[in-house]
Amino acid sequence: MFKGLVGLVTGGASGLGRATAEQLVKQGGRVVICDLPSSSGQEAAKQLGENSTFVPIDVTSEKDVKNALQRTFDKFGRLDVTVNCAGVATAARVYNFKKDQPFDLKSFQKTIEVNLIGTFNVIRLSAGLIGKNAPDADGQRGVIINTASVAAFDGQIGQAAYSASKAGVVGMTLPIARDLAKQGIRVVTIAPGLFRTPMMQSLPEPAIKQLEASVPFPSRLGQPREFALLVQSIIQNPMLNGETIRLDGSLRMQP
Numbered sequence: 001m002f003k004g005l006v007g008l009v010t011g012g013a014s015g016l017g018r019a020t021a022e023q024l025v026k027q028g029g030r031v032v033i034c035d036l037p038s039s040s041g042q043e044a045a046k047q048l049g050e051n052s053t054f055v056p057i058d059v060t061s062e063k064d065v066k067n068a069l070q071r072t073f074d075k076f077g078r079l080d081v082t083v084n085c086a087g088v089a090t091a092a093r094v095y096n097f098k099k100d101q102p103f104d105l106k107s108f109q110k111t112i113e114v115n116l117i118g119t120f121n122v123i124r125l126s127a128g129l130i131g132k133n134a135p136d137a138d139g140q141r142g143v144i145i146n147t148a149s150v151a152a153f154d155g156q157i158g159q160a161a162y163s164a165s166k167a168g169v170v171g172m173t174l175p176i177a178r179d180l181a182k183q184g185i186r187v188v189t190i191a192p193g194l195f196r197t198p199m200m201q202s203l204p205e206p207a208i209k210q211l212e213a214s215v216p217f218p219s220r221l222g223q224p225r226e227f228a229l230l231v232q233s234i235i236q237n238p239m240l241n242g243e244t245i246r247l248d249g250s251l252r253m254q255p
């Protein structure tokens with residue numbers, strides 16, 4: 001289905017990104033897994049075989065992302081799809097009255113830096129390489145897919161930084177899609193609800209059970225593969241552009 005397609009997946013060593021990389025290769029594509037040097041990206045790429053390679057990057061670094069794009073071009077000769085999955089989750093109230101302590105500003109900045117600025121950094125640099133593709137019969141050169149969160153809309157207690165970072169991703173989706181429309185590059189964002197990944201696994205199982213019960217249907221955590229299936233649909237459907245799609249089993253998170 002994706003024969004000849006080349007994808008770059010940030011956060012591709014783990015969770016939603018890893019499932020996406022697996023799905024792209026399963027469908028006949030080739031994929032560059034980008035993740036932190038400390039991640040298990042090398043192992044993930046090895047598992048996927050010759051149609052995959054790992055490039056260690058920090059998404060907030062211009063130098064790292066430029067290098068990853070150069071490596072993509074050198075190895076596979078093009079880039080069709082960028083999927084931004086790299087992200088971090090932080091949790092703290094804006095003011096801790098028990099400790100008489102405000103939210104740590106560095107932690108707020110780091111969350112915005114990785115989730116919002118890192119995503120933008122990868123988008124802006126990927127657009128240059130995708131834009132070099134010859135347009136298909138429909139005028140399309142490629143697709144950029146981002147990962148926000150339902151926390152962009154229903155942020156919970158303790159999620160000021162995380163929600164702000166993800167709302168930023170939602171907010172820039174339409175203007176970037178408009179910026180890149182003339183080049184035939186689509187931009188779509190997925191806002192996942194609750195998915196069973198290492199990020200989620202840091203929560204104790206009883207808390208996970210409680211979260212699962214809050215999802216109307218299906219009343220469980222999403223599987224990373226279900227995220228990857230939406231990535232696949234977005235790639236396949238040329239009318240999807242400039243939109244954020246919730247993937248959440250109709251979950252609306254409580255305060």
Ligand SMILES: NC(=O)C1=CN([C@@H]2O[C@H](COP(=O)(O)OP(=O)(O)OC[C@H]3O[C@@H](n4cnc5c(N)ncnc54)[C@H](O)[C@@H]3O)[C@@H](O)[C@H]2O)C=CC1
Pocket residue numbers: 010011012013014015016017034035036039057058059060085086087088089114118147148149150191192193194195196197198199200
């Ligand atoms: N798991 C869930 O329920 C949900 C996850 N999300 C979002 O989905 C995305 C993927 O999350 P998961 O797969 O669950 O988490 P995960 O923790 O399994 O994967 C995130 C990956 O991002 C990488 N990463 C972190 N900072 C990075 C940086 N500066 N540069 C490069 N790579 C970096 C990590 O090394 C890790 O491999 C994140 O953006 C997260 O905020 C959104 C809603 C729900």
Ligand SMILES: C[C@]12CC(=O)[C@H]3[C@@H](CCC4=CC(=O)CC[C@@]43C)[C@@H]1CC[C@@H]2C(=O)C=O
Pocket residue numbers: 089090091149150151159162192193194195199200201202203
């Ligand atoms: C990010 C998300 C919501 C959260 O804030 C939690 C996170 C899993 C790890 C966490 C442990 C904690 O003790 C505090 C909360 C949190 C940071 C959750 C994974 C997916 C959630 C999300 O994005 C929902 O949309």
